[in-house]
Amino acid sequence: MLRITELKLPLNHADEAIPAAVCKRLRITPRELIRYTVARRAHDARDKMDIQLVYSIDVSAKNEAAILARFRKDRHVNTTPDTGYRHVAKAPETPGARRPVVVGTGPCGLFAGLILAQMGFRPIILDRGKLVRERTKDTWGLWRRSVLNPESNVQFGEGGAGTFSDGKLWSQIKDPRHLGRKVITEFVKAGAPPEILTEAHPHIGTFRLVTMVEAMRATIESLGGEYRFEHRVDDLDIAVDADGTRRIRGLHLHTGDYLEADHVVLAVGHSARDTFHMLHDRGVFLEAKPFSIGVRIEHPQSWIDEARFGPCAGHPDLGAAAYSLSHHCTNGRTVYSFCMCPGGTVVAATSEEGRVATNGMSQYSRNERNANSGLVVGIDPARDYPGNPLAGIELQRHWESRAYVAGGSDYKAPAQRLGDFLAGRPSSALGTVIPSYRPGVHLTDLAECLPEFAVTAMREALPVFGRDIPGYDHPDAVLTGVETRTSSPVRITRGDDFQSLNTVGLFPAGEGAGYAGGILSAGVDGIKVAEAVGLSLVGATPGA
Template identity: 70%
Template sequence: MLRLTEVKLPLDHTPEALRAAVLARLGLPGEELLDIHVFRRGYDARKRNAIQLIYTLDVTLRDEAATLRRFPQDQHVNRTPDMAYRFVARAPEGFANRPVVIGVGPCGLMAALVLAQMGLRPIILERGKAVRERTKDTWGLWRRSELNPESNVQFGEGGAGTFSDGKLYSQIKDPQHHSRKLLEEFVKAGAPEEILYLSKPHIGTFRLVTMVESMRRTIEELGGEYRFNTKVVDLDIQATADGGRQIRGVMLEDGGYLAADHVVLAVGHSARDTFAMLLERGVFMEAKPFSVGFRIEHPQGMIDRCRFGEAAGNPLLGAADYKLAHHCKGKGLEGRTVYSFCMCPGGTVVAATSEPGRVVTNGMSQYSRAERNANAAIVVSVTPADYPDGVLAGLGFQRELEERAYQAGGGAYFAPAQTVGDFLANRPSTTLGEVVPSYKPGVTPTDLAPTLPDYAIAAIREALPAFERQVRGYARPDAVMTGVETRTSSPLRIRRGESGHSVNTRGLFPAGEGAGYAGGILSAGVDGIKTAEAVALSLLGDIAQAA
């Protein structure tokens, strides 16, 4: 089988045109082409009136070797690579030293699945609830302003990615094809097969819920064990003969103790109490950059027309997205970047706090992406120089901004909101326009400036007109911004070595977004697979050494 890349056809091409394009590209008669499989389909919308579909195709020919010899220097004609996933190890008979996975967001979920598939029967500890119960608690905040600090958008089965757009694409390099493994497992669990070939696949919240449940059943059938409402509050770390440190178990909030020499730490970016415990236990961590800002909403139809022109509404294109960035030039803003983050076409802005008395926003879409508004975070980069008072200072920085947002919203988890016109004019909003904010429980028109540092406000004010030049209507006066977005990524990194262990605590495997090694469902899930591999090699290596 051969793989052809960069096969371009018009958006409205006929099914027969794909076969004709392959034959023309390879210079072959029709009888030489036996089969075509679409590996990937994307689009190029830079010319709105001439949008092209871009295919990566796997084709079966009568004589593939002869065809390859005719294209020795063509990077777009090659043999189809072997993308089959291969497990790095298998558990021996009588295996008993079960690994523990803390947290079951995308990273912990994939780590647990791969560990289970290797026969290692992981024990999964989740401080929140199973996904269905967790969904009810999340709706309790959105509909009744009732927050459950242990069961919300951040905590519970499926992690923060469950209440998102369900994007499954990333810029990570993946030569081992771990991302393909993740996508295939998601399809087995009920995701649409199109995620295997679309260049920008997504699932949506409701489908993610059923998928997470399906994957849990698979893990349990393979010998894995879930324990919900089980919060890890301490680690048993003991000194080793060589002067190092080894994890030996975890202490639970209910007073229980679970012995374990291999622990995957996949707690997500909002487990602030866990981060404090890790620092107290001497696990090496360091502050890292992240970003803060607001959610901005526009009519989805406006974004569609701007990106796709007359092709807006074409089902092959779906709801349009965007990706924007501006490098600030104003005095005192040098080095700051403002960019769009977690863009949710046809979605809603959601309440994503996990702590009382604080307001946090995030974005969410269903699979259909059929809601009236498009939303995205517009965020400003911040670095440890902005919060220099220790490893956990970024957490305090986030909390301060979230408390400001809660106060500006007037309480009851209402969020402060302001129109773009008022924001750019530096005046509080008292009313809103045609763009109706989607955030629940609700918004309070006000002045967003007090909710972020002055440099962040100045940077966003500089960026919005620049974004208007890229997306016409972006700075329209009645576009709505809702504050604040603070959980873009973890404000710290739990350092690990090449073998996957913590750099100073053997047997502890920091992973995913909370450890500072991922951002989004796909990269977090891929990191979970890699971490499971590291655990298996370490665990089975220890067994072999003991024997």
């Protein structure tokens, strides 16, 4: 089979235009074309008056070897890559073998558990939070009634933080084994729209993620896996060999139970601050990692659609427009958009009492009134939080606490009109843009809730972004603070065997460990770590 890439057609092309374009591109007759399938579809909107759809097409044709020879110097005609997934290990039939443990049921833990189960290792999967539907009720308790459950919220519980997000399924990670395809394929098996297999920038949305997480849990359990919810890991049992080697041998749970374990996948997410403190106290190697801080910015989605798509705004093949922006500032900082949610809402994302943190969320339809995105400033340990591996956590807590007070100390978020933010004055009234954050906002001066360097950088960047996207710096756009959970502030450093640098049997994984950023990359990392665990359990090593 052959793959053609960068095959461009007009936005409103007829269905029969695809096979005609394939034949023209390959210089074959329609009789030589056996079949074709769309492998990927994107759009090119650089010219708003002539937006094109861009396809990758898999083709079966007569005399494929001759076609390949004819296009041997054309990188857009090649053999279709093998994207099938093959398990690297199989569990031996050993009665009483100790089972691997996965801590966390976010995207990383979910795929670590799934792959281990598919290999026959019958993992035990722990989560401090609740099943996804119970967790959803608790999350809405904060959004609707300002009642926070510190163990069941946007950050903690089945599905992890990705459950309450846009459900984006693309990443810039290098993926030579096509593990991302395995992630997306399993999502489709669990009920995701089949379109995500071909869209260049697929997404799922919160409501669909809930049912998919439940379906994947059922699959894991059918393969012998075991879930234990409301089981927080409070301590590690680490043995030290005569040669000084540290080894994990068990977990102490907040229930008072002790679980023997010598292979533990630690996929706790970026907000498990108490776990990071525990790991540091137990001598597990940690290091501070860069992250970003800022706000959520909201515009009417119609503004973004018109700016991006011009007269084609609203076309069903384009959907709600997204954007990606970045500006290097004169104070040495970089301001950029983060986790952009077309047609979505800004949500309360704190997991600690007395603090406010924001995130973005949208449904598969992306049909809410506003677009929102993180507007964040990059920070790094050496410059902004030196001293110890946990200093970034304390920096996050400081600004989240300031935001809680600025918002009225009742989980409302501090907010400000963009025009007032640029002018350096508190907001007293909203304009045409209505913020979507629940349980509500309190108008104030966001400079009280952000580092001075971040405020300076954002004030410089916003007019620049307004030149890139007309209306982006409109005075009535709304800023809601604070966005602090862009990524983990620590890395639980691991070696080439995916185990902790100084604790054998502990496999740090996913976004919380500093090795992913988003649903797809976290799922891919979960697969890699599960493979490493499986190989270790059968006495092999990764890459052997």
